[in-house]
Amino acid sequence: MLLEVKDLQKQFNGHQVLDGVDLQIHQGEVLVIIGPSGSGKTTLLRNLNFLEHADSGTMHFADQTIDLGKPSKQQVQWVRRHTAMVFQNYNLFKNKTAQQNIAEGLIYGHGVDAKTANQKAAQALKNLGLYDRRHYFPTQLSGGQQQRIGIARATVLKPEVVLFDEPTSALDPELVGTVLKDMQRLAENGQTMVVVTHQMWFARNVASRVAFFADGQIQEIGKPADIFDHPQKQRTKQFLNALADNY
Ligand SMILES: Nc1ncnc2c1ncn2[C@@H]1O[C@H](COP(=O)(O)OP(=O)(O)OP(=O)(O)O)[C@@H](O)[C@H]1O
Ligand SMILES: [Mg+2]
Known part of the structure; x- marks a missing residue:
């Protein structure tokens, strides 16, 4: 087990x-x-x-146990350093180039020296086939390219867990595939990932497990085929039917 949360509670108003x-999140899944x-x-x-x-709950992550209701500063920093998040809307810095966007996270977030950070950023862009775009600003890049750079920025230091929040939902349909392919490649390289998405191709073919979340809790969790083809709960069946109608 890489990361486990228990009885996580959160209220808004x-x-x-x-x-x-x-x-529970397993290593490499x-x-x-x-x-x-x-x-x-x-x-x-x-x-x-x-x-x-969170208001309350417990997190076990690597060899740490964290009270989510009152984590220490060190614990918060440690978790942030060992996880990364990819957002729906890319969140690249508008006034930085592709390469700077990746490098600066390393410099300011992780204390990597500028030269090494730029080398790592350039290599990450090479791996994506975007090296020729390294000096482009976000407005000069397509949404798909921006998101692929966002993913490179999040994963360049190989965090323990990468959290993806609907990474393709803001993209034009023809750009979705390139981003999902990058994510599939990361998965094949053993990167542990938690991905909120309704992209069925990805869920069916790349997910180790699928969780159906509703009413504040995980309702059902299992292998993709179990959840999609043999959902146990009425709530899950309803949701999947609605999803099938909309996609
Ligand atoms: N900062 C906040 N302050 C108050 N309420 C919030 C805040 N963030 C989220 N909420 C509320 O919490 C609920 C869950 O929101 P959340 O964004 O987590 O849903 P979601 O499942 O990600 O939805 P979507 O699929 O539309 O992205 C919503 O009712 C939302 O209004
Ligand atoms: Mg959301």
């Missing part, structure tokens, strides 16, 4: 968004999370790396 989430809009998927990811603070 008296509304219980996460209602005792129990989740790709865990896909699906679920209705507004159910708390983003909130769950944000709580896993302390972009948001």
